[in-house]
Amino acid sequence: MSEAPSSQPLRAAIIPVTPLQQNCSLIWCTRTMRGAFVDPGGDLPKLKAAAEQMGVTIEKILVTHGHIDHCGSAGILAEELGVPIEGPHEEDLFWIARLHEDGQKYGVPGRPFTPDRWLEDGDQVTLGELTFDVRHCPGHTPAMSFSTTPNRSWRWSATSCSRARSAAGTSPAATRSS
Ligand SMILES: [Zn+2]
16 A cells, blocks of 8 residues: 555755765755755755745745855845744854855855854754754864654754654655764
8 A cells, every 4th residue: 555645755866066065955844845945055056946836835944053064155145035044053253254265165165154043952853834843963064963753753953954754755865974
């Protein structure tokens, strides 16, 4: 028996971006088809085409940390789509402040931005009808954070989008350090 699409509350697609091939995630609520880009470091035409192909309306941009490959073009994309940016933790402000110079170094359009909302441990992020818990996990940068679904079946971190348990109807997930 196959499951109806509505029984899969969350879906995701992995889209490698920038010369560093960082894994940007497109995640969306299947009931509302509203989604978010997690760490849209660059290659914006590629990202927008993916959302269009999936039929997802982008509601917001989520940023796990301030490295150039994860958020160099987040501010540009937010402006183009007219959506807010949530995250990372404010301790990564110094990384965001240097996005332009880091972008020149790595060949990525980099523009500093101010998130509409900094994220802290214990915060919650909504997407369509879904709610995610935010955890502060400093290490990769001072602000590295990730979110999980309430049943902890999905996780987004600074380095990966992965499924801890079976989540039907999802695109292949990958793990990579950056
Ligand atoms: Zn990083």
